Each structure stands twice: as structure tokens, then as C-alpha cells.
Amino acid sequence: xxxxxxxxxxxxxxxxxxxxxxxxxxxxxxxxxxxxxxxxxxxxxxxxxxxxxxxxxxxxxxxxxxxxxxxxxxxxxxxxxxxxxxxxxxxxxxxxxxxxxxxxxxxxxxxxxxxxxxxxxxxxxxxxxxxxxxxxxxxxxxxxxxxxxxxxxxxxxxxxxxxxxxxxxxxxxxxxxxxxxxxxxxxxxxxxxxxxxxxxxxxxxxxxxxxxxxxxxxxxxxxxxxxxxxxxxxxxxxxxxxxxxxxxxxxxxxxxxxxxxxxxxxxxxxxxxxxxxxxxxxxxxxxxxxxxxxxxxxxxxxxxxxxxxxxxxxxxxxxxxxxxxxxxxxxxxxxxxxxxxxxxxxxxxxxxxxxxxxxxxxxxxxxxxxxxxxxxxxxxxxxxxxxxxxxxxxxxxxxxxxxxxxxxxxxxxxxxxxxxxxxxxxxxxxxxxxxxxxxxxxxxxxxxxxxxxxxxxxxxxxxxxxxxxxxxxxxxxxxxxxxxxxxxxxxxxxxxxxxxxxxx
Amino acid sequence: xxxxxxxxxxxxxxxxxxxxxxxxxxxxxxxxxxxxxxxxxxxxxxxxxxxxxxxxxxxxxxxxxxxxxxxxxxxxxxxxxxxxxxxxxxxxxxxxxxxxxxxxxxxxxxxxxxxxxxxxxxxxxxxxxx
Amino acid sequence: xxxxxxxxxxxxxxxxxxxxxxxxxxxxxxxxxxxxxxxxxxxxxxxxxxxxxxxxxxxxxxxxxxxxxxxxxxxxxxxxxxxxxxxxxxxxxxx
Numbered sequence: 167x168x169x170x171x172x173x174x175x176x177x178x179x180x181x182x183x184x185x186x187x188x189x190x191x192x193x194x195x196x197x198x199x200x201x202x203x204x205x206x207x208x209x210x211x212x213x214x215x216x217x218x219x220x221x222x223x224x225x226x227x228x229x230x231x232x233x234x235x236x237x238x239x240x241x242x243x244x245x246x247x248x249x250x251x252x253x254x255x256x257x258x259x260x261x262x263x264x265x266x267x268x269x270x271x272x273x274x275x276x277x278x279x280x281x282x283x284x285x286x287x288x289x290x291x292x293x294x295x296x297x298x299x300x301x302x303x304x305x306x307x308x309x310x311x312x313x314x315x316x317x318x319x320x321x322x323x324x325x326x327x328x329x330x331x332x333x334x335x336x337x338x339x340x341x342x343x344x345x346x347x348x349x350x351x352x353x354x355x356x357x358x359x360x361x362x363x364x365x366x367x368x369x370x371x372x373x374x375x376x377x378x379x380x381x382x383x384x385x386x387x388x389x390x391x392x393x394x395x396x397x398x399x400x401x402x403x404x405x406x407x408x409x410x411x412x413x414x415x416x417x418x419x420x421x422x423x424x425x426x427x428x429x430x431x432x433x434x435x436x437x438x439x440x441x442x443x444x445x446x447x448x449x450x451x452x453x454x455x456x457x458x459x460x461x462x463x464x465x466x467x468x469x470x471x472x473x474x475x476x477x478x479x480x481x482x483x484x485x486x487x488x489x490x491x492x493x494x495x496x497x498x499x500x501x502x503x504x505x506x507x508x509x510x511x512x513x514x515x516x517x518x519x520x521x522x523x524x525x526x527x528x529x530x531x532x533x534x535x536x537x538x539x540x541x542x543x544x545x546x547x548x549x550x551x552x553x554x555x556x557x558x559x560x561x562x563x564x565x566x567x568x569x570x571x572x573x574x575x576x577x578x579x580x581x582x583x584x585x586x587x588x589x590x591x592x593x594x595x596x597x598x599x600x601x602x603x604x605x606x607x608x609x610x611x612x613x614x615x616x617x618x619x620x621x622x623x624x625x626x627x628x629x630x631x632x633x634x635x636x637x638x639x640x641x642x643x644x645x646x647x648x649x650x651x652x653x654x655x656x657x658x659x660x661x662x663x664x665x666x667x668x669x670x
Numbered sequence: 671x672x673x674x675x676x677x678x679x680x681x682x683x684x685x686x687x688x689x690x691x692x693x694x695x696x697x698x699x700x701x702x703x704x705x706x707x708x709x710x711x712x713x714x715x716x717x718x719x720x721x722x723x724x725x726x727x728x729x730x731x732x733x734x735x736x737x738x739x740x741x742x743x744x745x746x747x748x749x750x751x752x753x754x755x756x757x758x759x760x761x762x763x764x765x766x767x768x769x770x771x772x773x774x775x776x777x778x779x780x781x782x783x784x785x786x787x788x789x790x791x792x793x794x795x796x797x798x799x800x
Numbered sequence: 801x802x803x804x805x806x807x808x809x810x811x812x813x814x815x816x817x818x819x820x821x822x823x824x825x826x827x828x829x830x831x832x833x834x835x836x837x838x839x840x841x842x843x844x845x846x847x848x849x850x851x852x853x854x855x856x857x858x859x860x861x862x863x864x865x866x867x868x869x870x871x872x873x874x875x876x877x878x879x880x881x882x883x884x885x886x887x888x889x890x891x892x893x894x895x
Binding site for chain 2: 322325326329333341342344345346349352359360363366367372
Binding site for chain 3: 675676677679680682683686687690691694698700702703706707709710713716717720721723724725728729730731732747752755756759760762763766767770771773774777778779780781783
């Protein structure tokens, strides 16, 4: 038995846990145990797994001797010696060094989300845990899958579960937001399926590696207008899943309606969808400058819009939500430049963002937990009540703005290098200016919430901060520092994934 | 020649269903009608994928005992799109069910099914900033 | 004889296409929502029959069950639910 058996387990274990906690949701104790076991498995399995491909059902490409049964003569005559021998007949999961890093960090974030949700609720809710696990499974599959239809299926599952995560929070207006998000999601999902259908019609294939091979070896005419239309449809799906403009308003509404632990996974979905669907587009349509320019333009608009919208808000949940959408623009810039260095930088930024945005959501979740209000104008002086948590939250804000020695500094620095190397130094200037603006926005917010004198009418609850939450915040801070001080650990592995985007 | 009308017609029908769904989603006010419009978009895409696997003068892709392999390979339709559509139909139905449930809950809370009253950005924004 | 055969082969799919499109339009134009729920099944069933014509019998079976039976039932149920008087209690939420 080799280590590649762990590759499907990364998706299967969370799904099994999800089903079990949902079945047993009446027994709080059992649910809790299964929740802990499943959560701990999430980051551990990617470490144990060995690099390689997993073919579901064992159907390897025919060149590797995939079939044990002898083929009919007529079929054999067509297949042997042609491209058909190299095609992947099964759903293929590819696992390499880059995927390992992303999945490890993602597993860590998901584990922390499960722990926090168990610690912060008195009676463990099996249904809520079900949705957390299901979303983690969908995200794991997003990174692993090499099959474009499998991507779509998990995209729809994730869309359903996201709405579920919004509905369980009792924030006002969550049902309206959920319905709006689902209606948009039905259109986004259908359009993405339309793009997949057109690619399927031209190539007869849904495996991404096979599609890339067919297009780049000239089996399919790359300038076919239908292919251009398919690129447009896939980019539409990418925009919807990522929440770049014109979907930034609904996406930030979604973030601000979730519980802190739910918001962590909701933003993980945006980040992971951004890199996985983005990589699919880069791999298939890498020869189309139009597609890359579209991605680049939308990302730049997203960065600027995100920060502008965040500056005028008074609700700190909305501010973080808009900033999170804006930060996604940096990943989009990395992917849109489409050089190996820039894609590495984009993936690095994605990994950092998974950690830092979750860190911020928890930190400001604690403010909400203590004060029951999310209006900055009503807040103040909280540093007396939660000194350590306040310090950690401010550090998280600094990390997001790109202050050294934290991790985002390294990835933004790499992005600027990539932009200059690609011959667009203006982008680097824009990114630096926007980072400074983000930093100022955080200083203003941190001063208003933590440092200025407490307003008289503000009531701070005496409930102590849950220990699990503090532990999770410290874990996130340590990850930020480790990646920030030793970026080579992550960047080298992500570089391998970035290079596969250009290989046939 | 005459038979190819079948495939072209199916593609045109798929396109029209998608357009009808989109128009309903954008212009109709009733939330239930919007939801059904969204379901029609999904139907249209499914129909398009099925039309891709069609083969003129073909037979269904079910291999029976007494068939000749060579003529089966020459005539059978392409089954991969059909396998995909089976999944897609079920996903569409479950999405529709969740959306309908949401619409019912919203009606019970607000007493209306009008989208302008329910999903208005302005109203939501004011509620948030009260 | 051959003429009739070709006519039938062409006419049946075309009739189904017209049914699918008109069914969708008519369903969406109804004022009475319950009628809309019932008419949704016309389009669903026509699409199922088109799948059969396009050589996909198993997909046709699924679509016939889902599109012509389950979806109209779900829509009809939610229409009936939305005819009851709404619950007017003000639901309290966090901020």
C-alpha cells in the first residue's frame, strides 16, 4: 500500500465526518468527539500523503496499462498509437508539493473553525458542523481535482453549504442575502456549466490535462470562436465564485452575515476558488492574452474598489469583508500576469490570505462577542477589557496590510517583483499605495475600537474570552511569523504548482 | 440532411430556454417566478450538453449481447455528456428546493413575495445601519 | 411511405421543441401561481422527451421524474404555503 491512498481520503474523511455528525446531531457528546477527530485529520492527512495522481476506480490512462480487459479489435485499432492512449478515463486527483502546502494551511484553518464552533456553543450543533465539514471537503476537492466537471459539482455543493452557513447565524437579513446569493449562484453556476459544455463539445473531454494537451498540440483549433466564448463563461464563473466586481457587494454581505467560524471558511472558499478556477483558466486559455488581461483588469478594479468601499463603512464587519474582497484582487493580479514568478506570488498570497483573513474574522468576532454591537462609532476603550486579544487583532491587521516581518509582506513583495519583471511597474506602484491605505484604515479602526476613551452607553459583557479562541489566534500568529521569516518553505513548493500551469 | 434539424433545433431550444430563464430572472417581480426562471436556465444548459452527444442516425449507447462491436462503435451516441447531465439535473433540483424553502420563510416573515420589497439593497442597508 | 416516416421523424422533435419553449413562457406568464406550478411540468416533460429523441434514455428517465413530477410538486407546495397568512411576529436578530 503506497501513500497515494491518502489523496482521496482528504476529501472522503470530511464527507464521512459530515454525514456522521449530521446523523448523530441529537447526541451532543458523540458529535463533539467525531468533530474533534475529523478536524484533527484535516491538516494531518495532506502531510502523510505521497505526491502522485489518484485515478478513481483505478482506471489509469491506457498508456500505463489501465485496462485489464482486452479491448475489441475495432476499438484497439483506433486507440493504439494515438492521443487516446494518453487520455485520463477516470476522475483524476493530482497531488503535488504546491497542493500539499495549500491543503495543509486550508486544513489548519478548517480545523480551527471546527474547534472554535465547538468551544463557543454550549450545545454542539451537529448540523452546523456538518456544513463546516462539507465545505472543507468541497475546498479540498477544489484544489485536488484535475477534472473540470468535478470542479463544477463541488462548486455547486459549496454554494449550497455557504448559504446554509449564512442561515444558521441569527444576523438580521441573512435569509434575504442567502436567497440573493443563491439566485446569482444559479446563474453563475449555469454559465460555468455552459463554458464546460462548450469545451466538452469541442474536445470531447472533461479532464483538464487532456483539454490542455488537445488545444496545445493543435487537435482543436485554438482560435475557434466557441472556445473564446467558453473562456468568457469560465471567467464569469470565476468572478462569481471569487467575489470580484461586479459581485463584490454580495460577497462582502455574505461575509458579514456569517458567524466568525463560518466566515473563516466562507472566505477560504473565495480564496481557494480564486486560485483553482483561475489556474484552470490559465492552463486552458494560457495562449489568449485577452483572458489574462480581463483577469488582470478586474483584479485591479477589485483592489481599488474594496479599499474605497471599506473606508466609508461604519460597521467593522463590513470593513473586514470589503478588505477581504479587495485582498483577493492581489491573487488575481498574480494569476493575471501569467508568468511563473507571478503565479507563484499569487498562490503565496492566497496561502497567506487564508490565514490572515481568518485571523481577523476571529479577532473582530471577539469584539462582537464582548460588546454585541458592530458599529465603530459606538465602540471604544476595549483594550482594558481584552488586552491580549486586542494586541493579537491589531497584529492581524498589520499582517494583512503587509507590515514586515509578517507573511503578507513577503507575498506582496514577491508580487511587486513579478509585476516589475513582467514589464508593468505601474501595478507595483498601485499595490504599494493600496497597502499603505489599508494600513492607515487599520490604524484608524484599531484606534476607534481599542484605544480611544470608552463611550458611556457602551456595555461590555464580563464573559471571559474562550480559551480555544485565544489558542487559535496564537496559532495563526505563529504561522504568520514562520511563513514571514522563512518564506522559502512555502514558495519553493508553490513554484512547482505554478510551473505545472505552463506544462502540457 | 433532414435529420440534422433535430440537433440544430435542440441547440436553438436550449438557447431559447436559457434566454427565457434569464429574462424571467431579471424582469419578473415574483420571487417564485424568479426561482423557476433560474431552473429554466439550468434546463437549457442540460439540453445543450445532451445535444452535444447526439449522433445523426445513431443508436443509444447501450451495448446489448447480440450487437456487433464494430457497428456499435460506429453508431452509438457519445455517453460522457449524458453521465454529466444526470449529476447536473439532481444538483439543479436540490438547489431549487433550497431556494423555494428560503422563499417560503421570507414570505412567512414579511408577508410578501415581491422581489422589490424583499431583496432591495437599500432597505437592507438601512436595516443594517439603524 | 418513406415520406410519412421522415415527416414523423422530423415533426415529433419539432413539436417537442415548441412545447418546451411555449410551456416555459406560458408557465411564467400565469397570474395564478398554482397554475404556474402545474404548467412547469409541461416544459419539464417536453425536455425529458427531447432527451429521449437525442438518444439519452436514462437521462430522459431522470428528467421525467425530476422535471415533470418532483419540481412541480415542490413549487406547488411552496405556493400553497405562501397562501397561508404570514407569521407577523418580529424576529429578533443580532445587530
